[in-house]
Amino acid sequence: MTQTILSTRDLSVSYGRAEALHRVSIDLARGSIVTVIGANGAGKSTLLNAIMGLLQSSGDIHFDGADIGELSVEQRVAAGITLVPERRELFTTLSVDDNLRLGAFWTRRDELSARLDTVYANFPRLKERWRQHAGTLSGGERQMLAMGRALMASPTLLMLDEPSLGLAPRIVSETFQIISNLGATGVSILLIEQNARAALDLASYGYVMELGRVPISGPAQVLARDERVVESFLGMAMRSDDDIGNR
Incomplete structure (x- = not known):
């Protein structure tokens, strides 16, 4: 039986009166690559920052069998969680x-x-x-x-926030190959990515986030064929592929 390394239950984050995450529950199996896809402003980065302890949240966060909700950022790093932020912050x-x-x-x-x-x-x-x-x-x-x-x-859990952002297509492919190679070493990976097609190709499981909620989730290959996901996130990419094939 596959062990769950990360789980959130009813995780919520608010900025003042605005709720950025609403009772989000996700699970990540040890050694797997799981992706969260969605439009800008859907709450994807907020989810990672809450798991990392950078934002105050309500709900439960369990990592490697332990409740980490009260741990500091430094303690979460020591426990085995790291985050590569969207802006890289080098x-x-x-x-x-x-x-x-x-x-x-x-x-x-x-x-x-x-x-x-x-x-x-x-x-x-x-x-x-x-x-x-x-x-x-x-x-x-x-x-x-x-x-x-x-x-x-x-880390035993590596969280990546938009790793392909601003990169040339060739470098994007190289970056995703590196992520795949890291996953093959046994590192568990939670991937936030706007390039939904590439993310679902890479991951074993996916969550779709809209306005701080997760209305759709499932095996990545199933999501890639889901009409709602195709229409919202993959339609443009699929049309582009068809156009290339028809030239």
């Missing part, structure tokens, strides 16, 4: 290597070198640029660095 005046080391603030000194070796093995381009300032990297390289920094904490 230290642009510091080197690639220094940015990575900052992601390992909970790591014992004798483990640091091994963690760096693992990240550089996953992202050889970062190894080539280890002395380069983060602010001089390309968009794709910055995304790699943000993911690498999160992996320095050796």
Whole structure:
């Protein structure tokens, strides 16, 4: 039986009188890739920030069998959760290597070198640029660095907020391949992504979020054929594919 590593029950977040999340319940199986898709403003980033402890929320959040609702952000990182935020939030005046080391603030000194070796093995381009300032990297390289920094904490759950945002199509494909490779290593991944087609191709299970609620969920392959999902999120992509095929 597959073990659930993350579950939320009736998770709600409000900004003043405006409710951004309304009683959202999701589950993520250990070692799986789960995606949450939806339009801008649907509440996807709010969901990740609430799980990470960056926002005050009501409801229950359980991680690896424990209630983490009262834990600080730092304690959640120590427990095995990391977040790659939408804006990546790198230290642009510091080197690639220094940015990575900052992601390992909970790591014992004798483990640091091994963690760096693992990240550089996953992202050889970062190894080539280890002395380069983060602010001089390309968009794709910055995304790699943000993911690498999160992996320095050796998480069991990696949360990714819009990893393809602002990247060229070729780099998007490369980024999703990296995510797939990370999932194959056993890291559980919660993926927030506007590129619904790519996200559903990658994930085993998906949730559709609309106005802070989750009206639709199911196996990713089923969602990819659901008429409501196709019409709202995949229709344009499918028409584009048909146009290419008819040329």
